[in-house]
Amino acid sequence: MQSRMFAAALLAALTLAATAQQRPKITGISHLAVYTSDPAATDHYYTAIVGAAKLPDPENPQGVRYALSATQFIEVLPLPAGAGIDRLDHSAWNVASAEAMRRYLAAKGWRTPAHVTRGADGSRWFEVLDPEGNKVQFVQPPAHPAPVSAPNAIGHHIIHIGFLVHDRDAENKFYRDLLGFRPYWWGGRNGKVEWVSQQVPDGHDWLEYMLAAGPGTGIPAGMTQQTLGVLDHFSIGEVSVPDAFKLLASSDRLATRHDAAPKIGLDGKYQFNMYDPDGIRLEMMNFHATDKPCCSPFTADDPAE
Numbered sequence: 001m002q003s004r005m006f007a008a009a010l011l012a013a014l015t016l017a018a019t020a021q022q023r024p025k026i027t028g029i030s031h032l033a034v035y036t037s038d039p040a041a042t043d044h045y046y047t048a049i050v051g052a053a054k055l056p057d058p059e060n061p062q063g064v065r066y067a068l069s070a071t072q073f074i075e076v077l078p079l080p081a082g083a084g085i086d087r088l089d090h091s092a093w094n095v096a097s098a099e100a101m102r103r104y105l106a107a108k109g110w111r112t113p114a115h116v117t118r119g120a121d122g123s124r125w126f127e128v129l130d131p132e133g134n135k136v137q138f139v140q141p142p143a144h145p146a147p148v149s150a151p152n153a154i155g156h157h158i159i160h161i162g163f164l165v166h167d168r169d170a171e172n173k174f175y176r177d178l179l180g181f182r183p184y185w186w187g188g189r190n191g192k193v194e195w196v197s198q199q200v201p202d203g204h205d206w207l208e209y210m211l212a213a214g215p216g217t218g219i220p221a222g223m224t225q226q227t228l229g230v231l232d233h234f235s236i237g238e239v240s241v242p243d244a245f246k247l248l249a250s251s252d253r254l255a256t257r258h259d260a261a262p263k264i265g266l267d268g269k270y271q272f273n274m275y276d277p278d279g280i281r282l283e284m285m286n287f288h289a290t291d292k293p294c295c296s297p298f299t300a301d302d303p304a305e
Contacts, residue, residue, distance in 0.1 A: 022100075023104050024096045025095065026094070026101075026181075027095065027096065027202050028071075028200055028204075029072060029091075029093060029094065029158045030093055030137070030139040032161050033075035033088075033137075034088055034089060034276070035077050035083060036079060037278055038277050038278070039064075039078070041277040042278070043064070043076075045276050045277055048253065049248075049254070049274070050066065050154055051150055051151075052066035052074065053066070053153075059119050059123075060075075060077060062078055063075055067148045068153050068156045068157070068236070069148055069157070070141075072157065075092075084219070085223070085224065087279060089135060090127065092138070092139050093136070093139065093200065095140055098138055098140035099116050101126075102116055102126050102138070121145075122142035124140040125137050125139040125140065130174045131171055132166060132171060154236060154284065155236035155244070155284065157236065157303065159204075162231065162233050162235075164212065165213075168209055168211060179201065181200060183197075183299050184199045185295075185296055187267055187293065193211060194212065195209065196211065205303055210232075212227075212231055226279050229278070232281070234281075236283075237304075238284050238286055241270035241271060256275060257274070258275065259273045267294070270286040289302075
């Protein structure tokens with residue numbers, strides 16, 4: 001009897017260890033969490049201009065979610081003391097299983113919390129730091145996410161997020177080597193690599209390294225809040241950015257800092273930038289390129305609506 005119990009326990013342990021070595025699916029972007037110094041102005045921006053649905057925050061009772069769909073949103077948090085010019089709290093990715101992801105990272109030697117946290121909406125999530133100290137969340141959405149009504153949203157799919165990165169190789173050890181993100185495109189000006197995009201392993205949303213600083217970590221001395229807000233950004237996909245721009249302009253929804261007009265970026269895609277009251281950039285971007293991209297070809301399929 002004891003030998004059978006021992007064999008069963010050993011089998012269970014081996015199964016658990018084998019499961020921990022398998023990375024669960026990372027299917028796309030969950031959200032970007034940002035700070036606000038003016039909640040009323042930020043609320044107007046995300047509801048009246050962006051057109052997102054305002055919802056309670058199941059993770060943080062002091063926060064607010066501005067949802068574009070049932071599984072993608074911008075989380076807005078109160079500006080903490082000592083934040084300086086920083087307005088980014090964390091990025092977050094949807095995964096098939098938060099607990100399996102926690103075990104996978106722990107088995108690979110990454111520092112993880114002892115357990116996942118359960119949100120008030122039934123979601124599960126946990127948080128780690130990437131090699132440069134950026135906070136990263138892995139979110140398992142609820143089994144049956146509540147529908148979101150945002151009929152006036154300028155788009156319903158966050159196709160990429162980006163933030164300040166110093167060391168491309170160091171970050172790749174986490175996002176590419178450990179998490180399995182795949183190359184998508186890279187580009188820059190004057191022969192310099194400034195942007196490096198890599199898609200999630202089990203979808204087409206992507207992360208963009210904004211390589212605008214020298215060696216080290218953190219926010220460079222002398223960087224302004226406006227410049228940092230350009231780097232720390234998120235992008236909403238559009239079938240036609242020019243058409244979306246015309247809609248915003250015709251309905252008086254451009255009462256915020258923004259580009260003069262849409263333009264085609266170096267990646268060959270139409271884009272148009274707007275900024276929230278604290279300077280976080282929203283980049284409306286076409287799903288597909290209309291011109292040939294500079295610097296490198298696209299090496300994976302584009303996201304879709």
